[in-house]
Amino acid sequence: MKQRSFFQRLSEYYLLFTAGFAAFLIALTALEKEGMPRVWIGYLFMFATIVLYASIGVISRTSNVLEYYVAGRRVPALFNGMATAADWISAASFISLAGGLYLHGFDGLAYIMGWTGGYCLVALLIAPYLRKFAQYTIPDFLAARYGGGDGNTAGGRLVRLFAVAATISVSFIYVVAQIYAVGLIASRFTGVDFSVGIFLGLASILVCSFLGGMRAITWTQVAQYIIILVAFLMPAVWLSVKHSVNPIPQLAYGALLPKLSAREAVLQKDPREVEVRAIFRQRAAEYEARLKALPASWEAGRVEAQRKLDSARQHNASLLEIRGAERALISYPKDADEAARQWSEARDQNLARAEPITPHATPYPGEREQSDIKRNNFLALVFCLMLGTAALPHILMRSYTTPSVHQSRVSVFWTLFFILLIYLTIPALAVLAKYDIYSSLVGSDFAHLPNWVSYWSNVDKVNPLFSISDINHDGVVQLSEIAIDADVLVLATPEIAGLPYVVSGLVAAGGLAAALSTADGLLLAISNALSHDIYFKLVDPTASTQKRVTISKLLLLAVAFIAAYAASQKPGDILSLVGAAFSLAASTLFPCLVLGVFWKRVNHYGALAGMLAGFSVCVYYMLHTSPVLGGSPAAQWLHIAPISAGIFGVPAGLLTMAVVSLLTPAPDARTRALVDYIRAPE
Amino acid sequence: MDDTQRQQHWQRTRRMTAWLLVLWLATGFCAAFFARELAGLTIFGWPLSFYLAAQGASLVYLAIIAVYAWRMRRLDRAAGGRP
Numbered sequence: 130m131k132q133r134s135f136f137q138r139l140s141e142y143y144l145l146f147t148a149g150f151a152a153f154l155i156a157l158t159a160l161e162k163e164g165m166p167r168v169w170i171g172y173l174f175m176f177a178t179i180v181l182y183a184s185i186g187v188i189s190r191t192s193n194v195l196e197y198y199v200a201g202r203r204v205p206a207l208f209n210g211m212a213t214a215a216d217w218i219s220a221a222s223f224i225s226l227a228g229g230l231y232l233h234g235f236d237g238l239a240y241i242m243g244w245t246g247g248y249c250l251v252a253l254l255i256a257p258y259l260r261k262f263a264q265y266t267i268p269d270f271l272a273a274r275y276g277g278g279d280g281n282t283a284g285g286r287l288v289r290l291f292a293v294a295a296t297i298s299v300s301f302i303y304v305v306a307q308i309y310a311v312g313l314i315a316s317r318f319t320g321v322d323f324s325v326g327i328f329l330g331l332a333s334i335l336v337c338s339f340l341g342g343m344r345a346i347t348w349t350q351v352a353q354y355i356i357i358l359v360a361f362l363m364p365a366v367w368l369s370v371k372h373s374v375n376p377i378p379q380l381a382y383g384a385l386l387p388k389l390s391a392r393e394a395v396l397q398k399d400p401r402e403v404e405v406r407a408i409f410r411q412r413a414a415e416y417e418a419r420l421k422a423l424p425a426s427w428e429a430g431r432v433e434a435q436r437k438l439d440s441a442r443q444h445n446a447s448l449l450e451i452r453g454a455e456r457a458l459i460s461y462p463k464d465a466d467e468a469a470r471q472w473s474e475a476r477d478q479n480l481a482r483a484e485p486i487t488p489h490a491t492p493y494p495g496e497r498e499q500s501d502i503k504r505n506n507f508l509a510l511v512f513c514l515m516l517g518t519a520a521l522p523h524i525l526m527r528s529y530t531t532p533s534v535h536q537s538r539v540s541v542f543w544t545l546f547f548i549l550l551i552y553l554t555i556p557a558l559a560v561l562a563k564y565d566i567y568s569s570l571v572g573s574d575f576a577h578l579p580n581w582v583s584y585w586s587n588v589d590k591v592n593p594l595f596s597i598s599d600i601n602h603d604g605v606v607q608l609s610e611i612a613i614d615a616d617v618l619v620l621a622t623p624e625i626a627g628l629p630y631v632v633s634g635l636v637a638a639g640g641l642a643a644a645l646s647t648a649d650g651l652l653l654a655i656s657n658a659l660s661h662d663i664y665f666k667l668v669d670p671t672a673s674t675q676k677r678v679t680i681s682k683l684l685l686l687a688v689a690f691i692a693a694y695a696a697s698q699k700p701g702d703i704l705s706l707v708g709a710a711f712s713l714a715a716s717t718l719f720p721c722l723v724l725g726v727f728w729k730r731v732n733h734y735g736a737l738a739g740m741l742a743g744f745s746v747c748v749y750y751m752l753h754t755s756p757v758l759g760g761s762p763a764a765q766w767l768h769i770a771p772i773s774a775g776i777f778g779v780p781a782g783l784l785t786m787a788v789v790s791l792l793t794p795a796p797d798a799r800t801r802a803l804v805d806y807i808r809a810p811e
Numbered sequence: 812m813d814d815t816q817r818q819q820h821w822q823r824t825r826r827m828t829a830w831l832l833v834l835w836l837a838t839g840f841c842a843a844f845f846a847r848e849l850a851g852l853t854i855f856g857w858p859l860s861f862y863l864a865a866q867g868a869s870l871v872y873l874a875i876i877a878v879y880a881w882r883m884r885r886l887d888r889a890a891g892g893r894p
Binding site for chain 1: 820821831832839856860873
């Protein structure tokens with residue numbers, strides 16, 4: 130009865146919140162019509178949402194251990210599902226995924242399948258058992274299961290340490306990427322400096338999680354989910370109405386897909402498209418020729434650049450020309466090695482743009498052999514993403530917060546339901562935006578480009594998010610003349626669709642909410658692992674509850690600043706590792722979590738060896754095959770990309786666990802009793 | 812709840828988990844492995860393989876979780892668990 134009224138009260142609060150948010154949007158739309166400048170709309174969105182999250186944090190502040198770590202274990206399934214969905218939908222899902230599908234077509238759908246299928250494993254294999262166990266963290270469970278029922282044996286402590294290390298390494302890579310995204314969005318929409326953007330976002334994360342831990346995060350995430358949902362659906366619905374009669378994008382784009390394919394076929398054969406692609410191929414060939422003639426070509430190029438500058442100065446050329454010649458000389462490679470690097474990059478870029486159009490709906494396009502490799506990589510990626518999802522500590526941590534085992538099962542259902550509201554829209558948005566660009570931007574006049582084109586081309590000068598130039602000088606936009614970055618699609622969609630700027634602000638706020646909510650959950654997962662598992666369980670088991678929460682808060686602060694510092698260095702390497710976090714989580718944590726419940730015979734020797742083996746195989750494969758980490762694609766096994774290293778790591782982990790466990794003594798009676806306990810109904 | 816009841820409950824849980832996992836695996840694997848073969852068929856305008864990867868498989872996953880939550884509640888009750 131008490132639970133029922135709590136649920137009703139929560140529903141009322143969030144309905145009120147949604148109404149208030151709608152009123153805020155309507156008010157801003159009216160203000161925009163009255164001529165409020167764009168930058169103010171950006172400021173208002175940033176400011177209003179950050180204040181909102183901070184105030185929820187202040188309202189839900191707590192120093193109670195149960196509240197701080199697991200939100201008092203009384204979050205109803207529906208709201209827990211919503212909060213988990215917000216926890217899950219990261220900056221990558223919100224901002225980059227639709228763009229990725231736009232660029233890669235069918236092959237990008239591996240992310241949709243993998244990231245939804247993982248929840249089956251969470252629901253069937255892990256969540257209800259964690260809830261029955263009813264402690265605080267993932268290392269808690271592993272330590273108890275492999276440490277004689279209470280984790281106080283040497284084996285249990287070691288397992289806890291390993292699990293903490295895995296939790297931290299997986300979550301830290303992930304949180305840096307989220308904070309990076311926060312800085313990016315804040316700086317783009319308000320014009321503040323990138324690092325200032327990071328610390329603004331950080332402030333709101335901290336007020337929230339610092340004051341109220343899991344409890345504050347949960348209630349903030351529910352609010353954030355509502356913003357994410359509205360922000361993502363609005364442009365998609367608009368585009369859907371624009372291109373078909375059906376306002377539901379998830380259903381409407383089915384009818385659009387054949388039209389898009391027809392348009393692709395036309396563009397594929399268009400002589401002017403062919404011409405532009407030939408120009409790119411020719412440019413690539415020129416770079417290739419210069420690369421072959423190194424180092425003589427580097428010397429010749431430098432002399433040529435110097436000569437151009439001299440002649441421009443001598444002939445009294447315009448200032449613009451002289452500047453141009455100066456810049457060309459300055460940016461010219463400093464030595465032959467740098468030239469080799471720059472030119473081979475330029476060659477690859479030009480080659481990529483000379484490629485014919487990839488048909489959007491065709492699975493694994495290419496020759497039979499290439500196509501098979503693509504299919505195998507698709508399968509491997511889906512596998513790694515699914516198992517990785519089921520082993521991410523900040524998602525699993527959420528199973529502890531529901532009132533009962535049954536509610537934890539229902540909560541996973543709601544989680545996937547709320548995730549699907551977004552994830553089923555992502556492929557739709559990609560198709561809708563693609564159709565819009567293919568049919569209205571392509572073929573238009575260079576003299577009359579829409580405003581958003583110049584706006585987004587100028588956002589980032591170093592790595593242009595969007596570039597368009599008249600390669601064959603015919604004054605008409607060809608598809609091959611457009612280069613679009615995956616990160617820009619969602620942010621630019623409102624403008625592409627011709628919606629008012631308020632919607633652009635809303636989408637930015639949605640992206641911010643997605644990044645902040647995920648960062649909140651991750652930071653809490655890391656600081657809980659440090660404070661609860663390391664400090665309380667291993668260093669000072671007699672610490673008072675007050676002290677534990679205080680230590681946890683201080684650690685949260687420290688971790689947040691380290692992560693923000695790492696993000697402010699713009700670490701391209703870390704960002705490319707985010708996908709790899711899934712393989713790492715899958716190889717290290719998944720086998721011991723699942724076998725721990727389903728196989729009584731597995732013991733701590735097996736768990737330790739398995740975690741180590743899974744981790745090592747996964748890291749070894751990445752180091753040897755990822756160019757970013759100094760490996761080479763030639764070292765790949767079965768042509769599997771490094772992001773799917775888990776396809777080797779997981780079997781290695783499972784096998785090692787099984788073999789080592791069977792060779793060593795069976796776990797004691799208390800461990801078996803614990804397993805019986807978590808399997809039994811409540 | 813006595814021991815045999817508990818064992819029976821666990822046996823049924825395991826069996827259902829196994830069945831649902833088989834369904835889960837078959838959905839994901841078939842949709843991805845036979846994508847090229849299924850691309851010729853269409854469903855509501857989509858090529859079947861595209862529909863499965865973009866929506867169908869995910870909806871099956873949601874259904875699997877729903878069935879699991881619903882059946883497990885009944886199993887728990889039958890074994891004398893808290894309603």
